[in-house]
Structure formats: structure tokens, C-alpha cells
Amino acid sequence: MKFSFEWLKYFLETQASVAEISARLNAIGIEVEGLEDPAEKLAGFRVAEVLTAGPHPDADKLQVLTVDTGEGDPVQVVCGAPNARAGMKGVLGLAGAVVPANGMQLRKNAIRGVESNGMMCSTRELELGDDHEGIIELPADAPVGQDFATYHGASPIFDVAITPNRPDCMGVYGVARDLAAAGLGTLKPLRDDVTPGSFPCPVEIRTDDAEGCPAFYGRVIRGVTNGASPEWMQQRLISAGQRPISALVDITNYMMLAFGRPAHVYDLARLTGAVVARRARDGEQVLALNEKTYTLDPSMTVIADDNGVHDIAGIMGGEHSSVTDGTTDVLLEIAYFNPEQIGVTGRKLGLATDARTRFERGVDPAWLDGGLEGLTSLILRLCGGEASDVVRAGSAPSAPKIIAYDPALSARLGGVQVDEAEQRQILAALDFTVSDDWQVTVPLRRHDVEGAADIVEEVVRIHGLEHVQSVPLTGNVGVARPTATPAQVLERKLRRAAAGRGLNEAITWSFLPPAEAEHFASGNGGLWILDNPISEDMKAMRPSLIPGLLSAAKRNLDRGATSLRLFEIGRSYLRGEGGMSGERPTLGVVLAGEKTPRGWAAGKAANFDAFDAKAEALALLEEAGAPVANLMVMDGSGDQFHPGQSATLRLGPKKVLARFGTLHPATLAAFDVDGPVVAVEIFLDAIPARKAAAFARTHYAPPALQAVTRDFAFLVPQALPAGDLLRAVKGAGRDLPWANIVDARIFDLFAGQGVPEGQKSLAVEVTLQPGEKSYKDEEIKAISEKIVAAAAKLGGELRG
Helix, strand or coil: CEEEHHHHHHHEECCCCHHHHHHHHHHCCCEEEEEECHHHHCCCEEEEEEEEEEEECCEEEEEEEEEECCCCCCEEEEECCCCCCCCCEEEEEECCCECCCCCCECCCEEECCEEECEEECCCCCCCCCCCCCCCCCECCCCCCCCEHHHHHCCCCEEEEECCCCCHHHCCHHHHHHHHHHCCCCEECCCCCCCCCCCCCCCCCEEECCCCCCCEEEEEEEECCCCCCCCHHHHHHHHHCCCCCCCHHHHHHHHHHHHHCCCCEEEEHHHCCCCEEEEECCCCCEEEECCCCEEECCCCCEEEEECCEEEEECCCEEECCCCCCCCCCEEEEEEEECCHHHHHHHHHHHCCCCHHHHHHHHCCCCCCHHHHHHHHHHHHHHHHCCEECCCEEEECCCCCCCEEECCCCHHHHCCCCCCCHHHHHHHHHHCCCEECCCCEEECCCCCCCCCCHHHHHHHHHHHHCHHHCCCCCCCCCCCCCCCCCCHHHHHHHHHHHHHHHCCCEECCCCCEECHHHHHHHHCCCEECCECCCCCCCCCCEECCCCHHHHHHHHHHHHHCCCCEEEEEEEEEEEEECHHHCEEEEEEEEEEEEEECCCCECCCECCCECCHHHHHHHHHHHHHHCCCCHHHCEEECCCCCCEEEEEEEEEECCCCCEEEEEEEECHHHHHHCCCCCCEEEEEEEHHHCCCCCHHHHCCCCCCCCCCCCEEEEEEEEEECCCCHHHHHHHHHCCCCCCCCCCEEEEEEEEEECCCCCCCCEEEEEEEEEECCCCCCCCHHHHHHHHHHHHHHHHCCCCEECC
């Protein structure tokens, strides 16, 4: 929220400087995000008088002016403004000045052969308004030669961040109240104007939606003149980032920005019948002031007459009843709307407005009459007219919260001792009422104060957080015990291991577009769809980490990356049947692009394949302590993966620890990614916990004897997975106490001539590690026979 120093001082009697106010705002919880001094932009511009004006010798629409700058001889300026004339006073930009509107630096130059020593400026060029029809005309008593910034009274502009729990500070007056309570001045009382009606209100006003609009107040003012708003109001609106439109519109905007109270004004001639706050009918439409048409539903509150909707209640007015320059009679509306309903409506329609921001955070329900009287007073003063009686339909919440408070809580909860008298003074300055027995009545506008702890917050922030002493925490002497859980330790270990393997960590959104989430929901149950998403593109909780990593890979590939190795550790969110659901700690990996860069040494660049995914899965599972040697490679990786190029790693037929492989072309097409891309998903909650002894360090003693290798070639059924054969071979010598098969690996696959149809040849290298003495020939022969027998149980036979 922006406001000028001049506007703040209109409500706050203070001698504090801009720097002091900025520091105090930060101290009391109103963060100053920016501080702008318009005088800096107006440097080099000064009040000047046009002495003579004559035609340009070589241009019909230009004039040559002689301008008095107040210093030395007059200067010559070429000007194209139609209102430039001798005797007028305006604003001259001298050589070296920078035009705020476009950043152009002025300098002496020749225009159509005539020297020009600066520029006479318009309102738009100095960013003081939208008028560009002519140059600025100043009053006759404007002092020639004075800096225009000084003459104009350019005031520094604060840009503050108001947290959602402080809607009472969504107006300049609320900020002034907090500063006054903090001792930086005196809050000026509001004018207690009451305008009695001189005739009955000619319009029926009512609320038919007590839930969405509990209170709807209004009155008619007839005989108004809607011209431009006065200069002081325009400058305050401009400082807040608002564009002045007309007096009637500017007055409503002024009330909103000054007091945090949105209001609306309708052209009475464009209304028909009663004006009612009601629920919209399904499919009803309204053309809003932003010139867009919105389709409504019965969950939304609207302001309507007999002809239809004129206003999306609390969010934006309609085009059909807006005031114009020809408006003579108006209906004023000031209402209290249900904050939750305003928020839901705004999100459904995708409408973010200043009014919505204030209403959904909660405006002051006690300031309906005060706001209407203030609005009436400004309109009568600036636009003239005659006001009717006030019509009050419904009533706003009026029961204040009363909280039992103990002043000792400031020390116990806030960490600072504040005298009881000072606490009473602070609370009174913030409009809290404190009884003798410390029953605190909360102002209706302070929706954020719900308990005694909130009152402590008010006392401490105004007293000064700088008075809170730093106190060391008490603790036991000695080395602190580990605080990480086994799951956290596992995630940290895997994070280091993945990074050590050359993978780059990515952190992606936990939310996905529903279409992307649906693609990965197959096999994971249903989706969790958020009722209140941050955007429509982030509406579904992710059922897998792969889609987020895949989107990250696409962004990088689109920007020219040739090889991507991404991983992420996070939660996937599953929704099963019967409402059963849960979070799964998961590690996801995506490998895309080239596995090795092209070059004379590497030869032709190769892409990642399913075996690379498998290698990553096994390596990370081994780091996690999974019994990799006992894992089964089985189908069932899911529709997202390519059949025949993917699998699962299981500990038993039903316990899936991971899935890996090449992603299906349909998956890549859904994400608009050029393949191939391989992925891994490891389910951390499925990995069996290791016993404490497994983490103990053991002394490494290399074998004293050399290992022995033996090669076997087996004819096996074509459909037999190679992993099944390896597992059988590794377990072949269990009943031989001296057998020690430490490794087995496939080093060749052959099918074709010499191999019977329906079979394939798998060549296995088996590593035997002798213990205390070398193997004898008969011992190696016995082990070999066990290996051949194990393969035979799977339908394999030793190839001749």
C-alpha cells in the first residue's frame, strides 16, 4: 500500500522526519518496502513565465517562445502545445533534466533549424496526471524561478506491506493510529459530520442475503456536478498509485485508501426499481468496470435492481450503472460483506481488486454510518447536491470480543516487563477498552485479536521489540543428543549419495495441473484436488515426483541443455479407495538427453536407457541399506513406463521398493518432451529399517587369497528374466560351508543360430572367494555342480 508523507500528516500531527517514521513503521510491524521521493524526479524543472510567443518559421504547429527562468537572460524554447502563449506561467525543463514519463534527458538542440533550450512540460510528462493536450498552466502568482518540486509540494511516498492479519491498517488513517500509539505524534480526530436528509430516499434498499451481506446502507444525493476532483485529492490518489477519473469516483477511492472502507456510487438514472443485495442466479452475467463479462453462480452475492446485476458485491462495480460526466443524481452504497464469501467469489472469477483485498480481510463493521457520512460530506463539498435520508438494511456484527488479560503476560510471553500503566495507555491508544479488573474489550475492526497472547503482541510491538533482551536457552551440559529421526537421517544420506553420483537436486511444486496429475494417478488411487488452490494450474496434489521432475527437465531441454540428471526427495500424495490415503516419502530420479557428450574419445553420443535407471535405483537402494542382493526384478512399473523397458524392484512378490525404466512415449507426449527419458522412483517407506548393528563400523581386512572366477553358459527359456538366473546362481552353494559365491554377473546374451527356438543363451561369470585355504579341484567342481543344478530348476541347461 502506498501513501504520501503529506497524506499521513493530514491525519497525524507529528514533527518526525521521513526517516524516523520509516524506522518506526518497521519496528511496529508495518514493513516499509520502498520510499520514493518525487522531488528527485522533478530535479531540473522550475516555474517559468512565457514572455513572448511567435510562430515557428518552418513548422505550422510549432511556436518559438521566450521564457523567463528567473535567473539571468530569458531562454528560447520551441513548443508545440496549443495553449502556449505570452503571459502564462508553466513548468520548464532545463537542459540536463530527465523527463519522468519517458526517461529522456533534455539538452540544447535545434528543432527545424531553430535553437531550443529546454521543454515546456505537460502533466503527463511529469507523471502528475493524464492530461497531454497542452502544457501545465500555473496560477499567476506562481514564483518564477522556484524549483517546481518545491512549488508543487512533492511529498515522499511510503510503500508499506500490510500483513493479512491487519486489515485495520489498509487505510492511511489506520497507519497513523498505530504511529500515534507508538509515540510518534498525535492522531487527529475525524470530523464528526452528520448530514440530515432533506427528503425521503426515493429508492428501496434491502438485503435478501443476510449471510453474504448482513448490512447494506445507502442514500441518494441529487443535483451533483461530476467534474474533476480537486488537486489535493488527485495528488493523494496518484501517490497511492491510483489514476484520477472523476470527482465521484475519486471520492470513493479516496475513502477506501484513507480509511480502508470501500464504497460505491451508482448513477441513479441508470437504476430501475429496488436495489437489492442478493445471491446471483445460476448463469447470470454482469459487465464489470474492467469491460469484462463475468458469469455468476448462486454462491456469489451481487447488488442488483429489477433489470439485473449491477455489482459483484465487494469486488467490482458494473459498467451499466457507473457514473459519467453527465451524472446528476447518485445512489451511495456502503455495506458489510462476509469476508469468506468475498474471497471464494474472487478466486472463482479470478478478480483481484483493492475492494476485494479489504473486504476479504475484514473491514470495520462499526464504521458503516461513519463511512457513509464521510462519503456524503465529501460529495456535497466537492460536487454539491442535496442528500436524502439514510436507509439501513440489516445490521453488521456488533458484539465485541472481551478478553480476560493478565498484564504479567507481557513478561512471561513477550519477554519484556512493561508497566501496567503503560500497557493501559498503549491499549487505549489502539482503541481497546480496559476495565479495572483487566477485562479488555477489542475494537470490532481488530479481527486478528482472539486471545490474551494477541494483546501481548500489541503491547510489546508498540512498547518496542528492541527492549526484548536476548536470553540464552537453558540446556544440559555436554554433547547434545541427535535430534534427527531415522527417516530424516535416511533422506540426508540419500541426498548426499545422489549428489555424489552426479545427480542435481531439484525442488518442484507439490501441486500439479490436474491433467498432469491424472496421467500419474493410474495405479496410485485417486487424486487429492484442492478446494482453495493458489492457481488453477496447481490444483492437484502430486501422486508422484516424476511429473515435476519431467517438467523441470523439459524447461532445461528447451533452453539448450543436452544432458540432465535430476533427483528430488519429497512426498507424494495418494488417495485410495474408501477415503484411505497417505503421504509417501519418495526419491525420484529423471535422466534425459545424452549420457555421454559427443567427442572424438567418446564416439557417438549415447542416450540414457533403462539399464542406467536400474543402476541408479540399485546404487541408491544399497546406500539406503536395502538388501539389494535379495531384490526381485518384476513387471508392474505402471502405464507411465515403456513395457519391456521398465520393471520394479521388490522384496518379495508384493513389497515394491522401487520402479524404474524408460518412460512411455505417451507420457513424454503428454509433457511435450522429446525422448528418450528414463526415470526412477524409490519408495523410502518400503525400505526395511536396518538394525543398529548394521550401522557399526567394521575393520576392513582384504582377503588373503586370490578370488577364482568361472564362466557358465546356460540355455534358458526366452521369457526367463536374467535376474532370476543370477539370484539362483548366487544362492547355489548355501549347503556347502566352504563355498563362498561373492558375485555373479551376466556378460553375454545370445539368441540365433545354434540356439533352439524359444530359448536364449546367458553367459554368467561367477566369482568365488576362498577363505583360509585355496580351493581344491573337487571343491570347485562341487560348487559348479550346485550352480548347474540351481539353473536347471529354472529350466536352464549348461550349453555344450
